[in-house]
Amino acid sequence: MIRRVGRAAEGFAPPVIAIAAALALWEAVVQLLRIPPYLLPAPSVVLGTLGQLLGAGWVEPLRVGGAPASVLRDASITVAEALIGLAAGTAIGVALGTLMAHSRFAEQAIYPVVAAIRATPIISIAPIFIIWFGFGMAPKAALAALATFFPIMVNCVTGMRSVDPQALEFFRSVHASTREIFWHLRVPNTLPYFFAGLRLSVSLALIGATVGELLGASEGLGFMITQTAINLLTTHVFSGVIVLAALGIVLTEIVSLIQGRVLYWHESERA
Amino acid sequence: MELTASDAVVQPGLVRRPRARPGALETARALWPSLFGFVLFFGVWELGVRVTNTPPFVVPAPSLVAGRFWEELPMLLGELAVTLVGASIGFVIGLVVGVVGAVIMVHSRTLERSLFPIAVVIKLIPFVALAPMLIVWLGYDVKPKIVLAALITFFPVLVNCITGLRAVDPLAHEFFRSMGASRWEILVRLRWSTSLPYLFAALKIVVHLAVIGAIVAEYFGSRDGIGLVILRTSESLRIQSLFATSLLLALLGVTLILVTNVVERRALYWHESVRTSGGRG
Numbered sequence: 001m002i003r004r005v006g007r008a009a010e011g012f013a014p015p016v017i018a019i020a021a022a023l024a025l026w027e028a029v030v031q032l033l034r035i036p037p038y039l040l041p042a043p044s045v046v047l048g049t050l051g052q053l054l055g056a057g058w059v060e061p062l063r064v065g066g067a068p069a070s071v072l073r074d075a076s077i078t079v080a081e082a083l084i085g086l087a088a089g090t091a092i093g094v095a096l097g098t099l100m101a102h103s104r105f106a107e108q109a110i111y112p113v114v115a116a117i118r119a120t121p122i123i124s125i126a127p128i129f130i131i132w133f134g135f136g137m138a139p140k141a142a143l144a145a146l147a148t149f150f151p152i153m154v155n156c157v158t159g160m161r162s163v164d165p166q167a168l169e170f171f172r173s174v175h176a177s178t179r180e181i182f183w184h185l186r187v188p189n190t191l192p193y194f195f196a197g198l199r200l201s202v203s204l205a206l207i208g209a210t211v212g213e214l215l216g217a218s219e220g221l222g223f224m225i226t227q228t229a230i231n232l233l234t235t236h237v238f239s240g241v242i243v244l245a246a247l248g249i250v251l252t253e254i255v256s257l258i259q260g261r262v263l264y265w266h267e268s269e270r271a
Numbered sequence: 272m273e274l275t276a277s278d279a280v281v282q283p284g285l286v287r288r289p290r291a292r293p294g295a296l297e298t299a300r301a302l303w304p305s306l307f308g309f310v311l312f313f314g315v316w317e318l319g320v321r322v323t324n325t326p327p328f329v330v331p332a333p334s335l336v337a338g339r340f341w342e343e344l345p346m347l348l349g350e351l352a353v354t355l356v357g358a359s360i361g362f363v364i365g366l367v368v369g370v371v372g373a374v375i376m377v378h379s380r381t382l383e384r385s386l387f388p389i390a391v392v393i394k395l396i397p398f399v400a401l402a403p404m405l406i407v408w409l410g411y412d413v414k415p416k417i418v419l420a421a422l423i424t425f426f427p428v429l430v431n432c433i434t435g436l437r438a439v440d441p442l443a444h445e446f447f448r449s450m451g452a453s454r455w456e457i458l459v460r461l462r463w464s465t466s467l468p469y470l471f472a473a474l475k476i477v478v479h480l481a482v483i484g485a486i487v488a489e490y491f492g493s494r495d496g497i498g499l500v501i502l503r504t505s506e507s508l509r510i511q512s513l514f515a516t517s518l519l520l521a522l523l524g525v526t527l528i529l530v531t532n533v534v535e536r537r538a539l540y541w542h543e544s545v546r547t548s549g550g551r552g
Binding site: 040111131221 | 304305308309329381384387395396408482487490497505517521523524528
């Protein structure tokens with residue numbers, strides 16, 4: 001038992017020490033050089049602000065100027081946009097992926113168009129969506145969908161194509177219909193690939209929504225970050241970025257959790 | 272925080288299909304579905320706009336976008352050149368730091384275990400959201416672009432390079448050691464070549480992202496570049512110009528991916544992922 005704790009500590013010690021050292025260096029540099037907090041706040045100051053923002057609970061935002069009192073409301077808006085977009089992106093990705101897996105022709109016709117759309121940076125599409133859909137949640141959800149459908153589509157195609165040939169042969173030999181092969185062989189085989197794509201997509205959805213908010217919004221984390229940045233409330237900018245990063249980790253972990261529940265029968269989860 | 276294979280951005284050589292070197296007729300036959308896809312996409316778009324009489328300031332027809340694209344192309348190319356200079360400098364810095372960092376971490380367990388977590392923390396930061404701060408710190412010139420492009424490039428290169436440098440064939444490694452090869456010789460003659468496919472897998476993603484990083488930095492504060500063009504055209508609601516700019520960036524993105532593929536094929540002519548695709552891919 002003690003040995004196990006010791007071994008765990010041995011594994012954890014270097015990263016913890018390294019990150020603590022980096023933070024201490026940052027703190028020391030800021031304190032010693034007396035860097036003003038609007039340029040670069042010390043980690044302790046950022047933590048204080050972050051604590052305040054989180055501790056304030058749910059506060060309706062001030063419409064004009066000033067430092068934001070809370071971050072929870074903005075964060076929930078960004079998450080909602082990201083999740084709506086992720087749902088739409090997943091639906092589109094799965095639909096296109098299934099179609100492409102079924103026919104080589106569809107694959108060859110769809111893939112280049114989609115790859116060209118994918119190659120267009122979100123930052124040049126975002127203004128178009130904002131002009132179309134206004135300053136509300138719709139353009140951010142659309143951007144999140146745009147950012148997420150591609151990895152899911154590609155992974156769906158790969159998953160549906162990569163069924164075990166022997167299993168396929170077996171299904172055929174017992175006269176399984178195409179539909180039965182689809183639901184009982186291809187879909188289960190695709191799930192691990194699908195979840196891999198979904199895990200990638202969750203953080204992409206958050207970034208897509210945030211980019212939309214950076215460019216034109218009246219609420220959300222991206223809005224909070226730009227507003228505080230132009231007012232040189234740098235500690236708030238850092239707090240917003242930390243919350244955004246934390247949300248990315250939490251949402252990815254949630255997907256992993258769901259993956260574990262759904263794929264309990266798959267070797268990647270059993271190992 | 273142990274480094275696992277799943278941290279690698281893309282496993283190299285996964286989505287290749289063997290293909291023989293085709294003749295002209297076969298090339299045409301292979302290309303026509305893609306052509307059909309593009310024609311269908313733009314045809315439906317053009318027809319939809321015409322049939323519903325959508326005004327061009329809401330959704331411009333592809334023909335209008337093409338006209339605007341041609342008109343603005345000289346200006347756009349000039350601005351794009353500015354963006355690409357910043358993006359390439361940042362890309363090269365991110366690449367060099369990533370590769371050097373990977374070589375160091377592969378050779379020292381202690382350094383890896385202390386530096387890699389910091390790299391993971393860096394990776395978790397959504398840099399796009401820090402763009403406004405980069406402008407405050409570094410000013411309105413080329414520096415924020417370089418830094419953002421470098422930060423975006425760094426992590427995928429580092430992770431894939433570490434994975435690749437580690438992925439040496441144990442037998443080959445044993446052989447090198449039995450011949451008394453030094454660490455440097457093993458690095459240059461063995462590890463480097465196994466890491467190249469992984470490195471290229473990262474580059475394919477990162478080349479494009481570095482340019483996007485530079486554009487984002489320009490959007491938030493710059494005197495020139497494509498990012499500024501996007502800002503100005505969106506502020507004045509010139510949606511046709513926005514589409515024209517997007518078209519140029521889409522073409523650029525596709526070109527970058529194709530160029531990386533060609534360079535990869537040249538550099539990795541000996542690797543099975545390239546050989547099994549018959550020199551094409």
